Amino acid sequence: MNIAWKEIRKNKVRFMILGSIIFLVSLLTFIISGLANGLSQDNAALINNLPNGQFYMTKDAEGSYNLSRIDQSIQHRVLSEQKNAVAFSMQMGFIIDDANKQRSVTFFTSTHSNIFENVKKGEIILDSSLKNEGIRIGDTLTNNQFRGKFIVKAFVNQKKFSHAPVAFINMDDYKEIFGAKDMQLLYIPGADSDQKFAGLQTLSKKRFLNTIPSYKAEQMSLSMIVLFLVVISGLLFAIFFYMMNVQKIGLYGILKAIGLKTSTLFKMMWTQMIIITFIALALSAVLSQVFNLIAPEGMPFHLTTETTILLSLVFIVIGFLGATLSGFQIKKIEPMQAIQQGEM
Structure with a gap:
């Protein structure tokens, strides 16, 4: 030394x-x-912050969550068998604020769970990054594919997907905007890869993240x-x-x-x-x-x-x-x- x-x-x-x-x-x-x-x-961040578990999408989607459509009978069976399971969907879209300014968001909806935000019809919960852009609780937002209006109820931190702030909306409102009847994905927190379901592909969190374009x-x-x-x-x-x-x-x-x-x-x-x-x-x-x-x-x-x-x-x-x-x-x-x- x-x-x-x-x-x-x-x-x-x-x-x-x-x-x-x-x-x-x-x-x-x-x-x-x-x-x-x-x-x-x-x-x-929306996926990164989830606890470890397994994601499920249809096998014919070939690893693209946008192409996945979970049959309602399979969804019902999984949700009834797995206490903490949740079905969800997400699509890129936009909202228009009171100043008629358009902002890109990822619309997100899910079945009732303790993992994601639960939203009533006509309400919307946004990622806090939109608060910095002038949107406030109580503001009214619209979308060209939605007949009604969204009322901003709350903001949440670290909820982004595909570089866009997430907008949590009710399942009925989501179906009206995108015309989708079936949910895209199933998620079971704490599950391992041994849990398999007919017609569904199993993905860990890491593998699912790699299905996101650009990630x-x-x-x-x-x-x-x-x-x-x-x-x-x-x-x-x-x-x-x-x-x-x-x-x-x-x-x-x-x-x-x-x-x-x-x-x-x-x-x-x-x-x-x-x-x-x-x-x-x-x-x-x-x-x-x-x-x-x-x-x-x-x-x-x-x-x-x-x-x-x-x-x-x-x-x-x-x-x-x-x-x-x-x-x-x-x-x-x-x-x-x-x-x-x-x-x-």
């Missing part, structure tokens, strides 16, 4: 350059991860960027310590000649890696959490402490592997040969 710290103080510029690079890479990784989580919430593409693209940044950080550690080790072959030879073990040299290198990584990650984690607090309200950014800690641990592991990989050359150093090479 003492030797490692002395070398850091002696070669401050070199280690500061490495620390700065790790700081920037980790900060960028945290921010992109926050954007990925934010987009996930903006795209599917899988968004998450895969951002996850690949995060993965590449983590790999790049590992390569940076390997290259940096490799160059440092090449320059210190003579020194390592002398240390080995006076009886210093190879394991001790590895520990010195690991200590340096941990010190640099810890400082860089601490700074980037603090800044990313500050950004999480001050990010504009409309920006889909959500970075949890758990995600920050997990990514930090990944960086430490990758840094350890990168430094260790570069350090294998230390094991091969022969004292006399290294000393002679250092003299040249």
